Each structure stands twice: as C-alpha cells, then as structure tokens.
Amino acid sequence: MRELEKRSNLIMAKILLISANTYVYPYPVYPIGMAAISAALKKNNHTVLQYDCLFPNKSLRETIAEFNPNIVGISVRNIDNEDYLAADNHWSCDVVKNLIREIKSVNNIPVFLGGAGFSVVAEKFLDYANADFGIVGAGEKSVQVLVSNILSGENIKENIFSSQGFDSALEPDIDKNLLQKYMRSGGLLGVLTKRGCAYKCGYCSYPSIDGRKFAAFEVKTIVGYIKKLQQEMGVNEIFFTDSVFNDSCGYACDLCREIISQNVKIKFAAYFNPANVSFEDLKLFKEAGLFAVELGTDAACDTTLNALKKTFKFDDVLKFQSMCDDLRLPCSHFIIFGGPDETYGTIQESLDNIKKINNGVVMVFSGVRVHYNTEIYNRALKEGKLTKDTNLLKPYYYFSDKINISKMNDMILQSFKGNRKRIFPPEKGEEMMRTLRGFGYKGLLWDTLIKF
Ligand code: SF4
Incomplete structure (x- = not known):
C-alpha cells in the first residue's frame, strides 16, 4: 500500500x-x-x-x-x-x-x-x-x-x-459547498431519525437489509444536529428520510415536542403510514414544522393493499387525507397498479377510490419492480414468472396475469385526464418538475399543485 x-x-x-x-x-x-x-x-x-x-x-x-x-x-x-x-x-x-x-x-x-x-x-x-x-x-x-x-x-x-450497525452519535460529514449546489438546484437535505422498518410490504427488501425494527437516534442528538444545520449551513427545509416517520412507538411525537420546546424553526417533509396517527399527532407535527406528507399508499383498494401486505385499509388512507385537508397539509400518494391480485375489477375500484382523494397528488407506477428477499419475489417464483436463475440486477416487473398492461395503462390515463394532480406515467411528473425548476421553483414541487 x-x-x-x-x-x-x-x-x-x-x-x-x-x-x-x-x-x-x-x-x-x-x-x-x-x-x-x-x-x-x-x-x-x-x-x-x-x-x-x-x-x-x-x-x-x-x-x-x-x-x-x-x-x-x-x-x-x-x-x-x-x-x-x-x-x-x-x-x-x-x-x-x-x-x-x-x-x-x-x-x-x-x-x-x-x-x-x-x-x-x-x-x-x-x-x-x-x-x-x-x-x-x-x-x-x-x-x-x-x-x-x-x-x-x-x-x-x-x-x-x-452491516455491523450504526453509530447513533455520529453526525454526517456534510460538505457545505456541495450542499449549497444541491439547495440552489432545488434539492432537499435528508435527515435520518431512525433506521430499519417494522413493516413487511411485499415488494420491499429494506427491512432485510437495515433491520426489521425501528432503531431511533436520541431525540436531543437529532434536534442538536438540525440546529447546527441551520446555524452553520443555512438549512431551513429538510426531509426526514426514515422509512416511516410516524412510527407506532411515539418517537416522532417525542422528536416534534423537542423541536417545539427548543424553539427550532425548521420546515420538514416526511414519509408517512396512514395508520397509527391521530389528528392531534398530525397537528403536533405541523406545529413542529411539517409542511408536506408523502404517503406510502401503494395500492388503492383493499384487495391490492392486502396483496402487497400493507397493514391498513383504503378507508385509513381517506381518513388520513381528510386530516391533511383539515390541517392544510399537502399530501401525495404513490400507487402501483398491475401488481398481485390486480384484475379489471380492482383497477376500476382503485380508480374510483382515487377520485375520493380529492386534494391529494397521486403518482402512479405500472408494475412492481421485483427484488430478492421479498414476498413478491417468492410469489413470482411460485407462479413460474421467474426462476432462481433470473438475475434481478436488470429490472424485472411483476404483473398480474389477469390484466393486459396496455389496457390497464389506458384505463388509468383515461381516468386521470385533465387533472394536474394525477401523475401518470411517471415521466410526465419528471417533465412537469423540470419545467417548474426551470421557472426557479425549489423543494418537493408536487406540493405547489395543491391549493387550499
Ligand atoms: S416500503 Fe417502506 S414501510 Fe414498507 S417495508 Fe419498505 S421501508 Fe417499510
């Protein structure tokens, strides 16, 4: 050496x-x-x-x-x-x-x-x-x-x-010049408050890599780090990149209480699960600086939610959206069509359900990208869609046998026609965001589509 x-x-x-x-x-x-x-x-x-x-x-x-x-x-x-x-x-x-x-x-x-x-x-x-x-x-x-x-x-x-675990006391070594470039280009700085994930969504291998339980950092450590980002780097908006911000253990509530008690004026967005959150919790999060919510909705009717092993029902999604509307919190939903147990019946039911998410932005993907160590990988093996020799380095997408992909995509396009808050195919969203950035907009951008 x-x-x-x-x-x-x-x-x-x-x-x-x-x-x-x-x-x-x-x-x-x-x-x-x-x-x-x-x-x-x-x-x-x-x-x-x-x-x-x-x-x-x-x-x-x-x-x-x-x-x-x-x-x-x-x-x-x-x-x-x-x-x-x-x-x-x-x-x-x-x-x-x-x-x-x-x-x-x-x-x-x-x-x-x-x-x-x-x-x-x-x-x-x-x-x-x-x-x-x-x-x-x-x-x-x-x-x-x-x-x-x-x-x-x-x-x-x-x-x-x-992995041999992580060092919860260690702050990331942020390069100030590089951060300025990201912020000027409309990027957001991610802050992790916990690792791992206690959920078992059918397509996701993250818990098998980063742990099947939430492992949270010290609340005071995170708040101290945020203050430092503000004072030394001029950061006023962040994204909490935890797999799910509103964990059922109440950690997110403790964190937000600490942000409020230390009078830290930060704006943040985060990924949410529509269950395990009350109106009071959401109000507390907003008081602490929550300005937008990205919801891992994943499917838009109970049959396909169940097939993706989501732990909530579509009614929970509607309740969550309604709380966001009451609190004037922009909310977006990521939804996958064409996955396990999808039929023309579930597609129509999902499209009708999405109409009820009146004020939310809905971004739709077609087909489920399959990764190793996931429920959907095992299902695809069992159904003979792929074999143990299939190399998943190259993208492979699971589609239900009960639908024709083009016909499904046409149904989605038809249903979303004329609605700016419905984004499909995903490249339409990329195009829209490029345009908005060209006009100097920064941050999440999808939240600018929502008017209260
Ligand atoms: S998709 Fe998100 S909530 Fe579901 S298992 Fe993966 S990290 Fe957890």
Whole structure:
C-alpha cells in the first residue's frame, strides 16, 4: 500500500468517496450516505475526499491524480428508477462499472461499493461492476473493519461485509459547498431519525437489509444536529428520510415536542403510514414544522393493499387525507397498479377510490419492480414468472396475469385526464418538475399543485 502514514498505532489512509447518483427526480437528493461514511472514516483519522458525480468540481481522473487515494468507495443510491414505462430506466450498474474502470486505469487501488442500491443486489452488483469489496446496509461500522483489513495487507476472505450497525452519535460529514449546489438546484437535505422498518410490504427488501425494527437516534442528538444545520449551513427545509416517520412507538411525537420546546424553526417533509396517527399527532407535527406528507399508499383498494401486505385499509388512507385537508397539509400518494391480485375489477375500484382523494397528488407506477428477499419475489417464483436463475440486477416487473398492461395503462390515463394532480406515467411528473425548476421553483414541487 502506497504512502500510508502512521500516527501512533493507527495506519491512516487517503480515501476517496464517490457518490455515483445523477438521477434528480423527484428532486436532487444530497448524498447523505457518502457523508455518513466520510464522518465514520474521519473519526478514525483517515483523510477523506468526497466526490459527487452530479456536481463534480473537476473530472474524476484529475481528482484521482491530485488526491492520490489509497482506497476508493462508491455509494450507489438506486439500481434503477423502478419505472417500467420509462424510455431510460437510469440503470446505475454500467455507470458504476465505468467509474471503476476509470479509477483502475489511473491507479489499481481497492474499490468498495455500498449504499441502498448496491445492498439490494450486492453479490451480483459487485461481480458485474468488477469492484473488490462491498458493504451491505448501514456502513459506518463495517467500513472501519473493511478499511483496516485492506490496510493490514492480509488476505480478506469475504468480499462482502454485512452491516455491523450504526453509530447513533455520529453526525454526517456534510460538505457545505456541495450542499449549497444541491439547495440552489432545488434539492432537499435528508435527515435520518431512525433506521430499519417494522413493516413487511411485499415488494420491499429494506427491512432485510437495515433491520426489521425501528432503531431511533436520541431525540436531543437529532434536534442538536438540525440546529447546527441551520446555524452553520443555512438549512431551513429538510426531509426526514426514515422509512416511516410516524412510527407506532411515539418517537416522532417525542422528536416534534423537542423541536417545539427548543424553539427550532425548521420546515420538514416526511414519509408517512396512514395508520397509527391521530389528528392531534398530525397537528403536533405541523406545529413542529411539517409542511408536506408523502404517503406510502401503494395500492388503492383493499384487495391490492392486502396483496402487497400493507397493514391498513383504503378507508385509513381517506381518513388520513381528510386530516391533511383539515390541517392544510399537502399530501401525495404513490400507487402501483398491475401488481398481485390486480384484475379489471380492482383497477376500476382503485380508480374510483382515487377520485375520493380529492386534494391529494397521486403518482402512479405500472408494475412492481421485483427484488430478492421479498414476498413478491417468492410469489413470482411460485407462479413460474421467474426462476432462481433470473438475475434481478436488470429490472424485472411483476404483473398480474389477469390484466393486459396496455389496457390497464389506458384505463388509468383515461381516468386521470385533465387533472394536474394525477401523475401518470411517471415521466410526465419528471417533465412537469423540470419545467417548474426551470421557472426557479425549489423543494418537493408536487406540493405547489395543491391549493387550499
Ligand atoms: S416500503 Fe417502506 S414501510 Fe414498507 S417495508 Fe419498505 S421501508 Fe417499510
């Protein structure tokens, strides 16, 4: 290993971290995963440089030549955009493969991969991209083990490291200049208040990667971090990127009470589950700064909700929407058509139900992107739609046998005609957001479609 510095008994390395994501729909998302890994490595006295492929200061080749890293880590946010109808599905595997080829052509140094996109299909991604190592799930602790193993020069037996948990006291290493670029482009900074997920949605592999229980950070730590973001970085709007903000344990209520009691004036949006939340809770969240809600509705009638293993009924969605309307809180719904147990009957029932979500924005996807370790993967195997040899690195979408995809899409288009708050196909939303950003709008943007 070249140019390693020794300080006391620690070997220090120069580590280049790269965020590979350049997909900006629905808005540019600051690479918070890379920032978390950077903080963890700096804590162990390594020298870290963060390189963002969306807003690079210079070419990767020049950066490597100047910084001369010993190790490179690449953060992969998504494998693709999960949109069956998109002309370009933003498949990230070739992007990462090309990055690695370029890195190795300058310096043949170890490259490791991590991030949510990598973690859902780790082994296949690693092989495809020709990376040396990978970290699955939260990487703050495992990256220390990986880096010290690389530096020790010993033969590393496993090339994929599973998560060893996270450090709840560690604040992400936010690059102020990079953050300004994201904020100027209309992006929002993500803040995580807990990891893991206690739900079991049929298409989602996140709980198998990040834990099947909610693991929350200290309320005071999060509020202190938000204050710091405001004072030192000028951040006034954030997105709580927890899988579900309104957990059933009441943590979100404690957090909001703390925000109010410390008089922190922050605006935030978050992902919600329509169950487990009372009008009083929602009022408290709004008082603490909640300005918009993204609801993981996923399906629009009880049959398809049940088939996706959602734990609520469509009536819960309507009740939640009505509370949002009463509190003048913009609310959006992500809904998938064509999945398990879909029939023409459920399509029509869902379209009729969506009409009842009067003031909400509804974004619709066609077909369910299948990932390993999910209920829908097992169902697709059982139904003979795919085999154990099917490589899910490339997008594969589950569609019910009882419908014709084009006919279903036509029914959706017909029903949504003339309604700006109904977004289908997803590329229509991308187009709309590009236009709004062109006019200087910032933030979520879908919330500007709602008038109270
Ligand atoms: S879709 Fe969201 S709520 Fe459902 S299991 Fe995944 S992370 Fe949890």
